[in-house]
Amino acid sequence: MEAFRHFPFETAGEIATAMIRRAYEATQFSPAAQPDIGAIPDAGEGIEGLTEVFRCFLTGSAGLASPGMMGHMDTAPHPAAAFTDALVSAVNNNLLFRELAPFASRVEEMVIGDIGARLGLSAEWAGTFASGGSIANLTALFAAVGGFGDVDKRAQCALFLPECAHVSIRKSAAVLGIAASQVHVVSGDALGRADLSSLRTALRASGARRKVVVGILGSTVHGAVEDIQGLAEISRAHDAWLHVDAIHGGALAFSHRHRELLRGLDSADSVAVGPQKWLYVPRVSSIVWVKDRDRFDRELSVELPYSATGEAHRGRWGLQGSRRADAVTLWAVLRYVGARAVGDQVDRTIDLAGDFWRMLSSDRFLEPTHVPDLNLLCFRYRDNDENAMRLAHQTLGAYGAPWVSLSRWREQLILRSVLLSPSTNETHLARLIESLHRASS
Amino acid sequence: MEAFRHFPFETAGEIATAMIRRAYEATQFSPAAQPDIGAIPDAGEGIEGLTEVFRCFLTGSAGLASPGMMGHMDTAPHPAAAFTDALVSAVNNNLLFRELAPFASRVEEMVIGDIGARLGLSAEWAGTFASGGSIANLTALFAAVGGFGDVDKRAQCALFLPECAHVSIRKSAAVLGIAASQVHVVSGDALGRADLSSLRTALRASGARRKVVVGILGSTVHGAVEDIQGLAEISRAHDAWLHVDAIHGGALAFSHRHRELLRGLDSADSVAVGPQKWLYVPRVSSIVWVKDRDRFDRELSVELPYSATGEAHRGRWGLQGSRRADAVTLWAVLRYVGARAVGDQVDRTIDLAGDFWRMLSSDRFLEPTHVPDLNLLCFRYRDNDENAMRLAHQTLGAYGAPWVSLSRWREQLILRSVLLSPSTNETHLARLIESLHRASS
Incomplete structure (x- = not known):
């Protein structure tokens, strides 16, 4: 089986480096070329096959690094992220158990804590990484409707969201079994930001057992930011859980001049941020926080029987099992750039x-x-x-x-x-x- | 802002290549060292910071490539995957829309079709990549309980699973709002494989509106394989959806001598496979198939308002929005190795x-x-x-x-x-x- 492992590291590294440089120097947005794919070959093509994959992939992809590419919330990641991802993939840490990722687990904790503090979240918040914005929102909303408890009362949950909410919020409602009649789109302004008095009226009228309000910090269409402070006050008054979708807007944690848009965030119950958008790391990478670590443990914790060594780990939380060390990639960019x-x-x-x-x-x-x-x-x-x-x-x-x-x-x-x-x-x-x-x- | 982008590609590539080689040559399983992490620095450390990230991460990680590492379903990915992942990260294709990933979308379709055929799935099956096994299982089970339709009847769904089922199946049940009283663990043999006559009795006794049976092809604790053919016959007789969790066992698609374990798979309704386990690519990478493309479209399809260009795309399916080009990484390994x-x-x-x-x-x-x-x-x-x-x-x-x-x-x-x-x-x-x-x- 030596053939399975034989690999010319230096050659592959040189080719990859050259290709990565070209990815960042692309001025074309998207390819005219449609390179051939072929089927999966029976006999391995070795380094020739790998080179061909690199070549086809590069010439057949949209050039996100181009300054004229402004079509989607799709970033050209910082090169430090790309090179770190090669090592993340080679080492293949699993954030499921601490014993499988002793160092990356600590990096994850540090990055979550540091960014949480920059967002204005107090020390009682706990967070974990997840694979992308939709899964982060789903995870938070699962906690919001009661997590592993009260599953049989799911039909008695109601969701209040603004028109500008991302489709993943509606998707999550369907996944969680919240009927359309219990999903209330709160009317609002021209950008679909919820009108606070409409929200108050809707919450007052609701007889739902668990009420969940969603606030948006950076909408997908307009980048609209809602009044989080206002949403938090009304949510608290009506005993509703406030989840803030800051997948795009969470990057304001690093802003010098626009941090006031984050005001009130610490009064929410959960927050989701997607570094893959505006923090220049590759997809998929998101962080989801829940206020109060005990609540996180209570709502989202699950026993994993296949390891009995019992060290504390974040594999208990969230919807995923094995997770990639996305935190290390984000850490690399933040170390490199500052x-x-x-x-x-x-x-x-x-x-x-x-x-x-x-x-x-x-x-x-x-x-x-x-x-x-x-x-x-x-x-x-x-x-x-x-x-x-x-x-x-x-x-x-x-x-x-x-x-x-x-x-x-x-x-x-x-x-x-x-x-x-x-x-x-x-x-x-x-x-x-x-x-x-x-x-x- | 030149400082934000300035990056010494060759230097970073050389360091990364050297580190990747060391990751694969590690004979230690896990570190004695606890490298310092530090906080996120205010001023960027440039290439020094990146080098430090690489060094700490490598010395602080379990060495999965060691031949003595046999503790978990955690693979040391093939080096072709690691180098490809650097390019996947740099190019940062988004499988959400075809216009954002014209070439990777075709690779994804080819790889899903090719592996599906090797699994014995007929041409009517359709699939998509997802981030890891838990999300793949959740996606399939969401389709099984009716997807975006009949959300208000979720309480009338019942799940039948063997004792050997992965914890993600139980997690998915809670996420989907299936009450514990509707989750039936079918008794079975010493490895927790369902007894077929017990399953038949349980299905006959159930008055649930939608019944979902889960079969396991490679359990997490024992690698146990259930009788898929038997499960399929009973499921069909009781109008139940059969989902096969082949996250680990799906690699049998490539086996020369053990393909008979896949018998009956084409009679299932959904299948999940995790290349990140036994196909030597990094986590997180999974494929989920649903039999009948029309059914997939009907149960799992969602409109995405933020692009009106309307090309066919797989972003409509599944629980995630933005997705990484994991298919390209798997394709690279399969091209290299064959x-x-x-x-x-x-x-x-x-x-x-x-x-x-x-x-x-x-x-x-x-x-x-x-x-x-x-x-x-x-x-x-x-x-x-x-x-x-x-x-x-x-x-x-x-x-x-x-x-x-x-x-x-x-x-x-x-x-x-x-x-x-x-x-x-x-x-x-x-x-x-x-x-x-x-x-x-």
């Missing part, structure tokens, strides 16, 4: 969204649809011609121009920009506007 | 468990607790002295000797071996037996 530079970058992209808003506000053909809270900005043609927008977007889709996504909000098509790349600047925004002018003429 | 060598390795580890069973059967102090179905074997002291076993295990825990886990089965302590490493052979098994002799004398 907290200050991360905060600078977060603030800079918020500023850039403000600049873009000003550019669009004075444009003849285009107009912003809202004042940006964070680094997302939606806009459209002033004449609101949906066919023209769709056609123009396809022109951008030919990947010559900076690229935004085509989204839908309240049945209307809009163009949506997410400003994430550290190399995006006003020149790219001007070029995007120019491309849309050209496409519409 | 399907035949993977099958050889699977068969070889099953043979080795048989060898170990013979060695233990003729030992004076130790005895196997079962005949192995796959590459897992549990054993204990013949006098069944739990204190002595616990003490002896702690001696192994000092990491001088080959290492197995201490597990619990039906309230009894047992030692548990999982034979995964390609470099483990009879010499290591003999050394393990000798260490346990020495520890007990």
